Amino acid sequence: MxxxxxxxxxxxxxxxxxxxxxxxxxxRMGGERFRAYSAGSRPRGEVNPDAFALLRKLGYxxxxxxxxxxxxxxxxxxxxxxFIFTVCDSAAGESCPxxxxxxxxxxxxxxxxxxxxxxxxxxxxxxxxxLRLIExxxxxxxxxxxxxxxxxxxxxxxxxxxxTEGASAGPSA
Numbered sequence: 655m656x657x658x659x660x661x662x663x664x665x666x667x668x669x670x671x672x673x674x675x676x677x678x679x680x681x682r683m684g685g686e687r688f689r690a691y692s693a694g695s696r697p698r699g700e701v702n703p704d705a706f707a708l709l710r711k712l713g714y715x716x717x718x719x720x721x722x723x724x725x726x727x728x729x730x731x732x733x734x735x736x737f738i739f740t741v742c743d744s745a746a747g748e749s750c751p752x753x754x755x756x757x758x759x760x761x762x763x764x765x766x767x768x769x770x771x772x773x774x775x776x777x778x779x780x781x782x783x784x785l786r787l788i789e790x791x792x793x794x795x796x797x798x799x800x801x802x803x804x805x806x807x808x809x810x811x812x813x814x815x816x817x818t819e820g821a822s823a824g825p826s827a
Contacts, residue, residue, distance in 0.1 A: 660736040661689050669694025669721045671702040671768045672741040676788045678714045683792050693724040708781045762816040791815050
């Protein structure tokens with residue numbers, strides 16, 4: 655019997671940095687078991703160039719990455735999500751659409767590396783740090799015995815992951 659696969663949506667207001675990093679990282683780490691997507695409530699319309707540069711430098715998948723609205727995932731032809739993670743505090747505080755299938759949602763807030771100013775090395779270090787925090791959380795997600803946990807236990811495990819190192823001070827959904 656094959657393992658189930660899961661659709662994961664990462665939300666951030668602008669969908670240009672953290673959610674993009676998370677989408678690419680899960681696409682790399684999740685294999686056939688996870689399909690990664692990202693979107694924003696008010697997308698910037700372009701991926702942050704520092705995020706793109708780091709992902710390309712590290713050999714992460716970038717071909718499908720683009721800044722897009724969460725409205726793209728509201729139609730009947732959109733994937734049904736199993737998990738939705740907000741990665742910025744402002745997105746966590748917004749009223750999200752009602753997602754079909756009642757996905758498991760929680761907040762995995764991370765400080766915005768786009769807020770860091772300075773030379774190329776300083777900005778790259780901020781993006782590397784954000785990516786490391788995301789990868790740590792994704793490693794914990796990938797290690798979960800998802801099929802063996804009831805919804806209450808799974809929700810608590812996902813919330814615990816969101817409180818790991820680097821968690822921003824935002825709400826936990």
